[in-house]
Amino acid sequence: MPDAGLAADGSIDYFNEWYPVSFTKDLDKSKPHRFVLLDIPLVIWWDPNAKAWRVFEDVCPHRLVPLSEGRVNQAGMLECGYHGWAFSASGRCEVVPQQGKRDTPRACATAYHAAERQGLLFVLPKPLPPALLTKGGTNPDLAAALAMAVAEEARIPLVPELEEPGGKWLSQDVWRDLPYDWSTLMENVLDSSHVPFTHHVSMSNRNVIGAYDLKLTTPLTEEGFDGLWKTGPRAGKLGPQSTTFKAPCFMKHRLDAKGFASLTVVYAVPMRPGKCRLINRNVLRFGNPVPELIFNLLPPWWWHVSSNVLLEDDQVFLHLGEEELARRRANGLSHSQVCYMPSTADTYVVAFNRWLQRFGGGGPFGGADTQFVEALGARLSRQQLLDRYSQHTESCASCQQGLRQIAAVRGAAAAVRTLAGALAIFCAAVAVAAAAVGAPAAALGSLAAPPPAGVLGVLGSALVRCAEAVAGPLDPSGAGQMLRAAAWAALAAGAAAAVAALEGLRQRFYEGVYPPPRNVSAKD
Ligand code: FES
Ligand SMILES: [Fe+2]
Structure with missing residues (x-):
């Protein structure tokens, strides 16, 4: 049976995959939020009646202004800020104040399937079937659509370890909107050999380098690959590290060291060409309760603020490097033709780019061609690249709370x-x-x-x-x-x-x- 996320030609259908858009603890329930996923503007809002997050296209069907500039009204509906049309959970238009009653299906907002799992809000960026816009439970189309919705949710890319009963995993959660493409981020986090050099002082040491004997342990398929770095980080002091890339946006490193186990989980969420949201979970399990106690005392914003230096270690060169790469590839060259990667340290980077070429259609925005280079836009200034407020703080409820406390x-x-x-x-x-x-x-x-x-x-x-x-x-x-x-x-x-x-x-x-x-x- 073909994977539900694959298009007819066997390449991945990016619009039929689940993506996390935010940690729910970082969303402010009192107002709608805008987010761009795969170039689709979305509005995320809290439905107080059902106590659930809803995701619509951030476009009002009346005159196309963003619904995220509106509010959640007293009736618990998303109300457009322009003329007050109001939409219920499924996107149905319930109020057109100028007519005194709701209007036809053409007045509906486009709703997307959203689900909260493991503290993250996931979105499937294809519009919900029209049957779900119908009220009542007897409509057979509705029943079929609901059954399909449940089946869809089984495809959400979760961290299996967090599902273990009594697993005692602690998750240090971080996110930031990055000024480079999701594929650049995925390459970067799969590439362990950059860590001692790029993150020297901030988290690693360029003088402690062991063998980078990386190997794929499964064949490369449309679903991704698994790999093993036998020596592992810190010149082998911590033991081997395994890696999973689950297409298109999930990556996990796992390390089982003496006294602790750690998972580095990254979701590279494509926003638009040259822009992505990093959703990162550093998941840890300790052998004794003291670090766990300290871990639990720290507020969520502490991890956000602490992660910034690490993210900015890569920020400038990845932003500049991806444009150079795209320009060179725009002449029809492959990734391995423009980059020289002779060492096994680059095994996962090579594998990811092979996946992108074979199964990923070059990427959701069409891959490296002149159009993509154009879409990347002008390079940002260093000051813009290091602007933490617009890339994170402004839209993070936890950090806003941290600022108030401070x-x-x-x-x-x-x-x-x-x-x-x-x-x-x-x-x-x-x-x-x-x-x-x-x-x-x-x-x-x-x-x-x-x-x-x-x-x-x-x-x-x-x-x-x-x-x-x-x-x-x-x-x-x-x-x-x-x-x-x-x-x-x-x-x-x-x-x-x-x-x-x-x-x-x-x-x-x-x-x-x-x-x-x-x-x-x-x-x-
Ligand atoms: S544009 Fe939204 S109600 Fe008019
Ligand atoms: Fe934050």
């Missing part, structure tokens, strides 16, 4: 800095005055003298008590107050350091740094 803590730290600084100055002034005059009464002036009676007296006593609480018991030498001044100054300095550190952390949500750590490291 702003709140930073505000509190700034207040402590100001207050403690003022108190340090006050204590120092009291100490200097006490030492100069040699008597506490003189040091604190009338505040330290017996208070007058009445309201002024009460106020005066309160002020003296406050002053003592801040500056310590009155001390004729001024030494006690000076000690307090030093303590307040230390607190102010600590708070100032916290403000600076939090500002540095906030900055990490916005822009990357250049040059990459490997090029500025003093270590060889």
